[in-house]
Amino acid sequence: MAANYIESKIIDPTVAPELAVAGKVAARHAKRGVTPKYFIQTFGCQQNEADSERLAGLCEAMGYTRTSSPDDALLILVNTCAIREHAEKKALSIIGQYKHIKDANPDVVIGVGGCMVTQEARSTKLKMSYPYVSFTFDTGAIHKVPSLVLNALEKKSRQFVLSDNWTIAESLPIARESKHMAWLSIMYGCNNFCSYCIVPYVRGRERSRRADDIIEEAKQLIADGARDITLLGQNVNSYNGGDGCDIAELLHRIAALDGDFRLRFMTSHPKDASDRLIEAMATEEKIVKHFHLPVQSGSNEILKQMNRKYTAEAYLEKIAKLRAAVPDVSITSDIIVGFPGETEEDFEGTLRMLEAARYDMIFSFIYSPRNGTPAAKMENQVPHDVSTARFERLLATQNKISDERNRRFLGRKLRVLAEDVSKNDETMLTGRGDPVRPVHFAGGRELIGQFVDVEVTGVSTFCLEAKII
Ligand code: SF4
Known part of the structure; x- marks a missing residue:
């Protein structure tokens, strides 16, 4: 490691x-x-x-x-x-x-x-x-x-x-926004230096918290009522807590804690999506079956220019392994459109990636140069109108796939955490389960923070509708 x-x-x-x-x-x-x-x-x-x-x-x-x-x-x-x-x-x-x-x-x-x-x-x-x-x-x-x-x-x-002193501040007091949903930072910084990204310069090199400190914090969160815990890191799956404790081992250890809770982790780098991590997701009931695995582009030339350290083929092999081990997994991704030098052919490679990976959802961005990164100095920046047109095509392709992916949940029974009152309708609650999309259902505020069994009655591109059973 x-x-x-x-x-x-x-x-x-x-x-x-x-x-x-x-x-x-x-x-x-x-x-x-x-x-x-x-x-x-x-x-x-x-x-x-x-x-x-x-x-x-x-x-x-x-x-x-x-x-x-x-x-x-x-x-x-x-x-x-x-x-x-x-x-x-x-x-x-x-x-x-x-x-x-x-x-x-x-x-x-x-x-x-x-x-x-x-x-x-x-x-x-x-x-x-x-x-x-x-x-x-x-x-x-x-x-x-x-x-x-x-x-x-x-x-x-x-x-x-400007301390430039990248270390870990343990034991700071935390006033959490939510009692039932919690962020749990397990590592900080990034060593990857993707050519477009400012993070390694503003958050320093990777440093992981000690596994025992994380376990103690997780225990406390569960005791305080947390039902949905997200392990956080800029490159969360390169976590190295010492003594051979990688992200898979850490997830197993937290999942073994007593209590009714679910575990998530983000953001992962494809090169660090190990078989052990996939196996942890497949075997641990408490791990939500959602893997956010940013691909950024479907073109090998662009991936090389981005310094992403994998090819489209290697990425799709990981997706195949993941789907073989966790057949119903929801997979999401980040995509950058209009990276310097991106040709029409490169962009079509990205569209093919969407069709091949069958994402449940993507977070897509038009490339924006950041001062201090290698990509900002690259020649052949893509004109904004070209990027915008490609972006629209990307969204249209993905919305169709998201629609199709969401339909698999229709009629299914799901266990969701009632998170909050719906922003659009005070009589409805919003919850989350394995589907990455929010689930809306009628229910009282007293259910917030509890797991609720629902049946999905309707699906759309951006959410699922359900009723309590
Ligand atoms: S995109 Fe992610 S992996 Fe790449 S340098 Fe930025 S934070 Fe690190």
């Missing part, structure tokens, strides 16, 4: 003083007789959502309580994403909107963290052009937020942290 294992607890000597600082901030608020509020704006992926739950834990340790409105907050944290230029522009625009809050109340503290500010140029831009931002902190410095807040409160000076 790749040498990505770092002893956990390594940063505990750093976390402990930060928790003491959090206590100081809380005492400062208590002395003034105020109960300040915090607001966190999160952009990007599940890893950012998990990081924001840690930020929320730290805010609460500092004596702040959560608010859903930035106008009510005395501490505003923005957790940014850098995966696409659009995400950065959106974050900068939102940060711009917070100026009036700071103008109205100079005691408001505004901090910006995450992948965007882990790029020095962006951190500098915030320093120079956004004078009302009190501090920035990179993805390796979440645990330093209490010191940054205290500094902003007491010294009123600004700080811009």
Whole structure:
């Protein structure tokens, strides 16, 4: 296995003083007789959502309580994403909107963290052009937020942290968004350097948490009522927890814990989709039969230019193995359209990949160059109108396949976790089971957080309809 294992607890000597600082901030608020509020704006992926739950834990340790409105907050944290230029522009625009809050109340503290500010140029831009931002902190410095807040409160000076210190902050407090659905980060960073991707530069090299620490966290989550646990990592299936504990072993160990819960994992790289992992999914009842396996392109030339380290044929062999072991598995993928140099023939290779892999769903993107990545410097960038037209064809092809794939569930009995009230109809609940699409069914709020047996009565491209049985 790749040498990505770092002893956990390594940063505990750093976390402990930060928790003491959090206590100081809380005492400062208590002395003034105020109960300040915090607001966190999160952009990007599940890893950012998990990081924001840690930020929320730290805010609460500092004596702040959560608010859903930035106008009510005395501490505003923005957790940014850098995966696409659009995400950065959106974050900068939102940060711009917070100026009036700071103008109205100079005691408001505004901090910006995450992948965007882990790029020095962006951190500098915030320093120079956004004078009302009190501090920035990179993805390796979440645990330093209490010191940054205290500094902003007491010294009123600004700080811009670029620690470049990629390690693991264990034992940070976590304030989770949901009681019954939980993110469980098992590793951080990525070693793959896909030529279009900024992640290895803003999240550092792969480092895995110790398996025993993860198991302890899983036990606690289950005891606290979690029913759906997603193991998270940028390249989750290259997890290496030491002593031969790979992702398959870790899944077996968590699945063996007592309790009524389900396990998911994301995001996987095809080159690390091992037979052991497939076998774990096939044999462990608690693992949801859904495999997110991003292919990105169906053209071998483009895959080579992307530095993806597999061919379309090798990828389809993995899919065949997966379907042989788990016949009803739902498979999803990420696809990039319009990567530099993509010809019509390359794109048709991607369309053929959709037909061959028979995905239940795809997450598709038009290629967007990221400064600092090799692909951004490649010549022969594809004109936007060509990419857009291909994108439309991709969606039309996939929607037809998704429709056909969803139909297999019609009339089936499923066990789903009632997650929430439907966004479109207050009398309906939304749940998830093995199908990757949401399942809508009539039911009361008291069912939220419970497993419910339903029968599928209708299917469409984007969801399933069902009734409780
Ligand atoms: S595997 Fe590739 S696309 Fe995924 S995070 Fe790593 S570099 Fe980015």
